[in-house]
Amino acid sequence: MVQLTVDLISKSRKHFKKKKGISLTQYLKTLTHLHFSSSNIESIGDISMCRKLAVLYLLDNQITEISNLGFASNITHLYLQWNNITHIENLYNLQKLSKLFLGGNRIAMVEGLEQLHELKELHLENQRLPPGEKLCFDSRTLLSLTESLCVLNINNNNIDDINDLSGLKELQHFSAADNKLHNIEELENVFSLWPQLLQMDLSGNPVCKKPKYRDHMIIVCKNLECLDGRDINEITRQFLNNWKISKEAKKKKRNKQMLPAALITKTFNK
Template structure:
């Protein structure tokens, strides 16, 4: 097993000439760039004497765990693609890290980046996944990167939806080629939040076969300059934007006409008989019978001529009553 240590650095031919006039400890303190790519390294040892390290190249090795990098508080670039890493861990002390390359590993969940507030580029393409497995991105990690991340590469990771990526509002370059993205409406919704996007690659996804795929994305991403490797000129963009605005205006007018015609056909107040008769099992003849006019009862009593004796008798019994007999 090859382990990256200060002794291995001291014995490296690329560093022998540089450290002739310095002690090993002094020389290690002056190091800012360290390149041990493709050296069959399986583990990272104690490198705490390299406190001024800013760029570390460890790609094309056999490293299985990210460890012993807590000393590298000045590290800005970390290249660890094409190793055997399965978990993103032990990076919380790298407060100045701006570029992280982890493509070609065996990572299944993107996490452990919550403390990297300066991270601008994240490369995760071509993970070695088990059949039927897809790369997952932890929503908490995405939220922590929302204000800083400008470049994201997730090519070829069996990804079928990117809804959680909408929070990455500072993205300028996005690569998700050779995945399983298929929902055009979902993409339009996510991209409508990315106002800084300049370059995007979605080639090799099923969604690319959707009608008007390119036109629809160009109208959503107003600053997009390159889509799937093809340049977008300002004239084409403006034409598509105007075309979309005209289409939406026509649809609005059509909807208004439909609404007006519906209001005309179905007035707000309807005849009671019509409303009742539309009910199932309703007998319209009953309504006609109920509404048939009936003669009002007479309020005036029948009149007949009273004799003088009858009139006098009534006035005697009820002198205040007005006689009705004449």
């Protein structure tokens, strides 16, 4: 079994190279970036000597469990995509973690992030789940991310609604392509609560085939700059906003005209 350890680091040509006057211990204490992608690693061993570690690349390995990172209070970027991880766990000491990449694993429940108050990016695309299962979110984790999370990627995870995500009011980039989102009214209700949203990708969802889907999204997301890979023209936005205002005015006028007629009918019936 290949395990990420101090010994493995010392044997890596990418990392430790013996230099006059620099020992392995001294090197490990100053190490900030660690690259071990596509290395057949199955587990994370004791690398606690790497106290200054800030960026850890472990994508495309065989890791099944997130472990032995309790020492890594300085990590800001953690790359664990395309492993065999089933649970998000043992990350509570990573107080400075800003970007977490977990795409292509086997995670069914997003949880265990309650202590990560600096987390700005969360990438969870393409989870390899059993047929019929979808990616779900723990309410405590979502609550903890409401003030920090700016980027969320949940592409291709069999998701059919995002009502649980409505509290993520700081989101700027949202990707939920190739899911099963279909209810345009529910989406509008959620997006109306995300005033910071700048980029969004819903391509490949059934909702994209609904009449005037793009128009609805542009109207409700007032600061959106790019939708499904296509930039939003300000002239188009202004036209749609004017159209909405005109439509609402006509509806209001029609309701006013109907009110006296209803009162007359009611009086006559008496």
